[in-house]
Amino acid sequence: MCILHILFRLENRVKNYVYNAHMNKDIRDMHDALLDIIGFMSRPEPDVALMADMSMPLERALLPLLVRIDRRGPIGVVELADLVGRDYTTVSRQVARLDELGLVVRRSGARDKRVREAEVTELGREMADAIDRMREQLVGELMADWTNAERRDLARLMKRFANDMNEWVLRRRGEDADE
Numbered sequence: 001m002c003i004l005h006i007l008f009r010l011e012n013r014v015k016n017y018v019y020n021a022h023m024n025k026d027i028r029d030m031h032d033a034l035l036d037i038i039g040f041m042s043r044p045e046p047d048v049a050l051m052a053d054m055s056m057p058l059e060r061a062l063l064p065l066l067v068r069i070d071r072r073g074p075i076g077v078v079e080l081a082d083l084v085g086r087d088y089t090t091v092s093r094q095v096a097r098l099d100e101l102g103l104v105v106r107r108s109g110a111r112d113k114r115v116r117e118a119e120v121t122e123l124g125r126e127m128a129d130a131i132d133r134m135r136e137q138l139v140g141e142l143m144a145d146w147t148n149a150e151r152r153d154l155a156r157l158m159k160r161f162a163n164d165m166n167e168w169v170l171r172r173r174g175e176d177a178d179e
Contacts, residue, residue, distance in 0.1 A: 070128035
């Protein structure tokens with residue numbers, strides 16, 4: 001092999017290594033940012049303030065479930081547990097509590113009668129709307145000096161990333177079912 005081929009291969013390896021190192025840092029930075037965002041949005045202070053303003057007190061652990069049921073419902077407990085990263089037995093108990101409070105109703109699934117699906121009631125929707133307003137106010141304060149274009153870009157890219165993650169999960173489930 002001539003020296004040009006050797007140098008060309010070496011140069012490509014070095015460029016590729018630098019590119020991969022850069023990408024790995026980007027992914028790490030993105031992961032760190034997501035963890036910070038999740039941590040911030042999961043802080044108890046905004047939820048405690050919201051619950052203090054509500055006529056019906058609600059345990060903090062139920063808030064994300066109510067919002068997810070509002071957004072994705074009707075939804076089964078297993079799928080909901082998967083979305084929030086909790087054990088389905090825990091989520092089942094928490095959905096039962098939301099049902100007791102009149103915030104959701106549970107019924108047999110439309111496609112599979114064995115699956116119990118949860119859907120928000122009118123009261124649940126009102127509470128989810130109140131949570132949304134509180135979150136909007138909080139994020140509005142944080143992004144007060146952002147332009148509308150920056151907000152739209154962030155929303156578009158976050159939605160794209162979330163869609164890609166959801167598609168990946170669905171593909172993996174399909175692959176697992178095929179095995």
